[in-house]
Amino acid sequence: MTQSATPDIATARLSQGQLAENFDDVKPVLDRKKALVESSRCYFCFDAPCQEACPTSIDIPNFIRMISTDNVRGAAERIFEQNILGGMCARVCPTEILCEDSCVRNTSEDKPVNIGALQRYATDKLMEQGVHPFQRQASSGKQVAVIGGGPAGLSAAHRLAMLGHDVTIFEAKDKLGGLNEYGIAAYKTVNDFAQREVDWLMKIGGITSKTKTALGRDITLENLRRDFDAVFIGLGLAGVNALGLEGEEMTGVLDAVDYIAKLRQAQDKSKLPVGRKIVVIGGGNTAIDIAVQSKRLGAEDVTLVYRRGPDQMSATWHEQEFAQVNGVTIKHWAKPVRLIGQKGAVREIEFEYTQLDGDGKLMGTGETFTILCDVVFKAIGQKLVKDPVNGKAHETLDLAGGKIVVNDDMQTSLPDVWAGGDCVASGIDLTVQSVEDGKVAAIAIDRYLRGKNR
């Protein structure tokens, strides 16, 4: 098989109508009838395993019972009390490895209660009404800086505002939302939901935001610590891991994260350049998201290559299946070894098969294969950009394993600085974990600030 020297990268591979269909809500909200049927399946377990499996400890049986009695507002309040981004989490949580995986219905009939869909039903209903169910406590007069307007920062800000503190969010990008706005696959969060959720969250009051304000460029940790009573860091992981191969700068070798951000912000998806043959390298949700979205933008062949097996992929089995039914080919046990280009554009990529050696260490087998491609997406993980947090500050934050070190209260090595979300090692890098981190930190900050009052 031969191919032309020029890569086939084109816009408008699909009609507007087809694109609209491909990027429509992948799992539409339940209607009342479906919600009642599904809610009736919940056993209302004592010491419910689903609640324990939820990083934000939502009282799931309780909110489902409320849905079953048409007390939808009560259900939404119980969700939001624990997880202010319960609307987004209902869309993006990998429930198949969290609450739904632990549902006792799995044992009895291999079919869990569809908790995610019920959560979305309740949260959407309340948000549609424009109702914000919480009120602020009396002002404490304290000021807290939140660095990063992603899920962790928003969660911390909301909880702090509720507890009576004034919050300023500093966000490097144009909009708040973090990965909710720039990262999640488009069909999971349609109709500008991320921004609507931010607007709804801000109705609590007491939160101001400064966008296009980056730590290390426009603000410093040192100054924030001077000007505010406490600081929360929810920077996320702004850096992208490189393959470490020659030729990574060639045309057509792209960071999946950047492309997804462009896709999410695109007013007209037909204007996005899309390769005909695409190779995705990685095994996480970003890899799945770029692979499926490429397919839905009209790419002909999308091959996702991961260096280990399906069980080691951080994308869940559900996500892997989703990619497969979307026509993505997944190849396991192969690692990229060479990018082959012509005239500065990538045309082929060579992989070496891998296996585990006797000690369980990954090694190449020496055998190789190549895949023709117009575009290669790198989706092999993100990393913390360290300079702003420990580059020039007088006092630096302790880091370990490329993440900010925190205690159980999400407090860093600096007594007035807390951190949460993907930039700390609190658990899995999930939206729901970030929300929990922000909540835990906010409660600890509140204790700290009130202690100072005395």
Place this chain on the structure above:
Amino acid sequence: MADLRSNFVGIKSPNPFWLASAPPTDKEVNVVRAFKAGWGGVVWKTLGENPPVVNVSSRYGAMHVNEQRIIGFNNIELISDRPLEINLQEIKKVKRDWPDRAMVVSLMVPCEEQSWKRILPLVEETGADGIELNFGCPHGMSERGMGSAVGQVPEYVEMVARWCKQYTRMPVIVKLTPNITDIRGPARAAKRGGADAVSLINTINSICAIDLDLMAPTPVVDGKGTHGGYCGPAVKPIAMNMVAEIARDPETAGLPISAIGGISNWRDAAEFMSLSAGTAQVCTAAMHHGFKIVDDMVTGLKNWMDQKGYATIEDFRGRAIPNVTDWKYLNINYKSIAQIDQDKCIKCGLCHIACEDTSHQSIAAMRVDGKRRYEVIEEECVGCNLCQHVCPVPECISMVSVDTGKPYLNWTQDPRNPLAKAAE
């Protein structure tokens, strides 16, 4: 193969499943559809004197529980609102066309001898197999001195039954109202009046729901509602108790009973028959699902009887009656305790929280190697059965007999009973 043929006070039918007097039996078209589907008989919807009654819109209220449609259902419909002649013509035609099916006609006329004397020959002329006296409807007609207004006064029950026996050769079934404190009163009265059988229960007075927007009971008729007759699966326990009370009352024991009340499948029918019912009348289940349900009733009952070795209904009819007793004769020394099958347990914890919050704190919630485990604390368990009922897994919790080494002892003999007779 079990033989389901029924001969109830001389009324023969190919099976004991009859449609009860209600909307499904109001017209020829419905009844013919029912017979085509396999129903053994019908009790034609209640006929009254001309001019016919007038009905309202809407007529039904319903109880839905946890997405289970219609566990109970009530109606405020009156008796047949069609002219008497039309009904009689259709009854005659259907009986002629379907001679092997039971055709019983329900009647309700004013509590006056002349009224009954007038209508009975008209019904007899149709060739109908029997009559059922509607002394049960708790709504509408009762305000006019009929239906349950008669059924609640044993003297009236006896009197009307006697008139009917006097003025017709047809078997007389008295349909009893449950809206009474002791069902044995009207049953005894029916027997004294010479009735061939009783049928029960008619519907229970009820308000099914309040529409909280309209602030009115359902069904709402132009802003207002009224109490109506409750029926369906939810009333079966009440009906079974009443049937059993009549069957084990020395005065009425042996009086043929046609059971009515929430019968939805063959098992319900078999249960009523074990309490001595001869036929099973059905309404709500048919109104919910259509006439085809009789197929399961007939085949299910046959299959169960074959499995048990019962050739005819008489082989098991009334067999549970000797085991229905008064509380005071239950064995105080008998003990059972709950046992959880850990392999079947899905760890929902419902047994624990029910016992812990509302009963005897005898199911422990444990974590073993981080995994949930629920265990019965045998010393504390009183064998109340609550856990078994709340458990969502079939056969996961069972009640196991414990040998106490003590003999049968009932409350009348128990020394702890201050009124017990001295045990010599």
